[in-house]
Amino acid sequence: MFNIIRYEIQTTMRQAYSWLTPLLFFMIVVTLFPLAIGPDEALLQKMAPGVIWIAALLATLLSIGNLFRADAEEGYLDRMLLSPHPLTLLVLCKVMSHWLTHCLPLILISPLLGFLLHLPPREEYVLIVSLLLGTPVLTLLGAIGAALIVGIRHHGLLLPVLIMPLYVPVLIFGTGALTAAALQQPITGYLAIMGAFMLLCFAFAPLLTGIALRIGVNQ
């Protein structure tokens, strides 16, 4: 299993394009908000959790559409479905390597972006934790969508349209934790719920992704 993850990561890192562009996208989107709203420090500070979270959400969503594309084109998908290893496990490996290469850079650079939006240091810490707990959920749910559209050639923005309503709970509680931190309120409840979301998704999302893959491959 670690071999698969290592292979996936190596393949992804070889193409700097695939993991660098989501990171740049993330940074640029966050930069667009002050340009659109104005440099008022208080306002930016208030909006920072939402802005960073939405930018991370979009960056994850737009990059996960291609999770199975290369496999499908090169015929690896059939091999995945026929392999002796459980499909759920293979999907989990792919998702984890995707998260490591695409979401982890976002999380690492988010404090810098928080600083740009005048986020106080104490909340930076909460930002990292909330993204750490939230991005796996984004990736896991996105994988279901990626599996559903794997055979569709010109799907455009269908994947975001399908998956974004499902992102609402994570978004609410992720930014809720930051808002609570700003008001000096306890955040453990929010983080606990996000942990619960993560566990739930770990349990069910790879299974559903596998089902969707089997359906998609039959096209």
Add this chain to the structure above:
Amino acid sequence: MNIGYLLNILNMGGYGFYVWPAWCITLFVFGFNLFLFAREKKQLKKILQHQSRQSI
């Protein structure tokens, strides 16, 4: 059944501007769904007619 009574109904205690459009939109949605069904049925009839003509 004079005009005053009708105007009273239309006014709906001052909220007529909101109540009647809400109900009318509802009736429109119902009617439009029926229209969609009817249009689908017409298209179906055309297809089936074409089919039966072919089989003859």
Add this chain to the structure above:
Amino acid sequence: MWNWLKQNFLSPKSFYASTTPLLPWMTIAFVLCFGYGMIDGLFIAPADYQQGDGFRIIYVHVPSAFAAMAIYLMMAVAAFITLVWRVKIAAICMSVSARIGAWFTFLALVTGSIWGKPMWGTWWIWDARLTSMLILFFLYVGFIALQSVISDQQNRERASAVIAIVGVINLPIIHYSVIWWNTLHQGPTLSQFAKPSIAPAMLHPLLAMIAAFMLFYGLILLLRMRNQILLRDAKSQWVQEVFAK
């Protein structure tokens, strides 16, 4: 009972035959419920103490919101049956229900907005119910969008079944998250939007309207499902016979 259901409703042909006698009764029931609900709700029920005659929008808003959520549940059940047992009727039911459900969600949003203006002074408000309804609308539209992109029928049905099930699992989570989010940002004005307890004289037309909306859903569902059945089996003998009649 399962055998009776299987015999009379499982195959498209038997479904079509079995539902033919139901249609006139459903139409009558719908007309009665809607007629009673409309007349009692618009003219006879007493005006609300706080909201005056403006509350009469409730008789179209609440039923449409109720139907929007109920239809999604039915759609999800049909999706589950489609995925697990590959029943054609269930797939047709799922697809048709989605389109009807989307209309009702749209209606709930519009009537909710119209109700909001005289009641709370604003055309739109990000309260829990309306926001949930908006997300439900996106779930419906996403389902329909996915269906429109996949050309192969079997894959379309199975893939959209998956997204419907994923949606229904998330629906309660989304709903309660939005309620939580609302209490978070609402603060002291929450009581303003709380649903007041309803008097019986106002309740009866409401129940009638809810029944009427669900009957309308059932009616349109059956009508359009029958169309789809005829369309899919167009080349078969029994369809030709039905058409010839």
